[in-house]
Amino acid sequence: MTDSQTDHKRVLLAAPRGYCAGVDRAVVTVEKALELYGPPVYVRKQIVHNKHVVSTLEKRGAIFVDETDEVPEGATVVFSAHGVAPVVHEEASRLQLKTIDATCPLVTKVHREAVRFAGDDFDILLIGHEGHEEVVGTSGEAPEHITIVDNPDAVEHVTVRDPDKVVWLSQTTLSVDETMETVRRLREKFPNLQDPPSDDICYATQNRQLAVKQMAPDTDLMIVVGSRNSSNSVRLVEVAVEHGAQAGYLVDYADEIDEAWLEGVATVGVTSGASVPEVLVRDVLDWLAARGYADVKPVVAAEESLLFALPMELRKELKARGQSDKMRHDAGSLH
Secondary structure, eight states: OOTGGGSSOEEEEEESOSOOHHHHHHHHHHHHHHHHHOSOEEEESOSSSOHHHHHHHHHHTEEEESSGGGSOTTOEEEEOTTOOOHHHHHHHHHTTOEEEEOOOHHHHHHHHHHHHHHHTTOEEEEESOTTOHHHHHHHTTSTTTEEEEOSGGGGGGOOOSOTTSEEEEEOTTSOHHHHHHHHHHHHHHOTTOBOOSSOOSOHHHHHHHHHHHHHGGGOSEEEEEOOTTOHHHHHHHHHHHHTTOSOEEEESSGGGOOGGGGTTOSEEEEEEOTTOOHHHHHHHHHHHHTTTOOEEEEEEOOOOOOOOOOOHHHHHHHHHTTOOOOOSOOTTSOO
């Protein structure tokens, strides 16, 4: 690209981006639990996959643990937005823990589908990344019925007991295109493959990918704000490059951007994963503006207004104490 082509520097800013309803609910759950019970409040796994969110909550008194048995007997523990297997609930009960389940309702929906199809003795092909917390939790609902299919190339190794009783489900944060390619190959192999009752890939993941697809052909550089263990954030970088962006990078913070990335770049796309607070995106926009990219044009792919209520256990406690159970963050929180 010539110098004259980079005279007009601009930013395409994706909408929607950042916090989805499930993440908002999970983060507010930990904040409200800290207000109600005081620190420490234990959280099994990262509440959401974002470095900034986790470190901010740690400063407020949340203690993140990998396993339930790391929580002292009788303490309060919050289960992360990614969901847990039934054995985790059983272990928490044995340890007499006070549990607050912040599993995203859209993940809970997939858990219920798994239980239902397993009850009907289906083989369940769960499209998702082996070892991801959401996949571990869903698999735990019916381990004897579930086979994990990690990507389209894994299809050739899949076997089932009865090709007429097989259904696919998916992790909620996958690439829509790659998932559909996996389903296409599965259906070639198992023509009677059943679909889930409704989309398992969540609305927020789909909307964020849709915005990136719209922006990518006009984008020299795509910056996705998000953490490396965030599946939906990683997918956004992949989707950007697949759909025409010249380059794409994932950063947690603005200071991770390499100025060399901007060489010859006229248009920068900016978006963020579904577990990223808006303050981090604003920092990126400020960083870019300081380097001549002050012209910001929104690219709106969808409007989002969905809100989820806080977990029932928390709402009951808040009501008993005469406190608000409203969902949106107050000023001064993680936003």
